[in-house]
Amino acid sequence: MQVIILPSARDVALYAADCVVDVIDARTNPVLGLATGSTPIALYKELVGRYQSKQVSFRHTTSFNLDEYIGIADSHEQSYRTFMNRHLFDAIDIIATNTHVPLAESQDAGTLKKSAQDYEASIQQAGGIDLQILGIGLNGHIGFNEPTSSFASRTRIKTLSESTVVANKRFFKDGEFQPHLALTMGIGTILDSRAVLLMATGKAKAEAVKAMIEGPLSAMCPASALQLHETATIVLDEEAASLLALKEYYQWCEQKRQQLHEGNVS
Numbered sequence: 001m002q003v004i005i006l007p008s009a010r011d012v013a014l015y016a017a018d019c020v021v022d023v024i025d026a027r028t029n030p031v032l033g034l035a036t037g038s039t040p041i042a043l044y045k046e047l048v049g050r051y052q053s054k055q056v057s058f059r060h061t062t063s064f065n066l067d068e069y070i071g072i073a074d075s076h077e078q079s080y081r082t083f084m085n086r087h088l089f090d091a092i093d094i095i096a097t098n099t100h101v102p103l104a105e106s107q108d109a110g111t112l113k114k115s116a117q118d119y120e121a122s123i124q125q126a127g128g129i130d131l132q133i134l135g136i137g138l139n140g141h142i143g144f145n146e147p148t149s150s151f152a153s154r155t156r157i158k159t160l161s162e163s164t165v166v167a168n169k170r171f172f173k174d175g176e177f178q179p180h181l182a183l184t185m186g187i188g189t190i191l192d193s194r195a196v197l198l199m200a201t202g203k204a205k206a207e208a209v210k211a212m213i214e215g216p217l218s219a220m221c222p223a224s225a226l227q228l229h230e231t232a233t234i235v236l237d238e239e240a241a242s243l244l245a246l247k248e249y250y251q252w253c254e255q256k257r258q259q260l261h262e263g264n265v266s
């Protein structure tokens, strides 16, 4: 794991935007894996700004989102499709049909299973994901892979944990139906990405971040599965990094990595 610790949440967003643009510049038909939630909003804002100032085009980019709530329409105010359209897709030149969010409106298990299989097949057909953007839940989830999810899991129906339902309650009106099920890429699906970039900001994430980076490889912290990925970058602000035991070491490694990049091996 490459652990990058930056002064602020804004620096985290800028760093992630640079990584996304690097992938777009390097590939003819880049494939991005995208996340929703509060953390990547600043990244998407930055990408929209760079698109508007003509620093990047998404014309040839395909995207796959991690997850979607089961049982609400794409057009629902709180669907992840609506979130992505609002924060990114409608403001850039990506071709709408090249954006994928799991189709999860149905309440029929058979239809949802087929939708999950089709999602996996679409990722394969696109050539796999070049860069998967991730956030982390308070309980260590990635996508909606809650604690005890299999590290080999693929896109499937997942029951949300109480902690996730409570954390996301703020987005739903009082008395409004709040889904307790989601269709999510599996941990195995995420690990297949050629590179992953997990962003975490704020003190509330510090425990989960510590468990992910320094804890044992454990299904109790799904994000710890990223320890198995060859090209996983974890980019943190100071608060999210505050409980790391080896914080100074990660900063030292980053200095050395930059020196190596400049050809200096001293």
Ligand code: F6R
Binding pocket: 034, 035, 036, 037, 038, 039, 040, 066, 067, 134, 135, 136, 137, 138, 141, 142, 143, 144
């Ligand atoms: C969202 C997702 C989730 C979030 C996580 C953190 O697509 O996959 O794993 O990344 O719940 O959410 P925030 O950023 O709101 O703290």
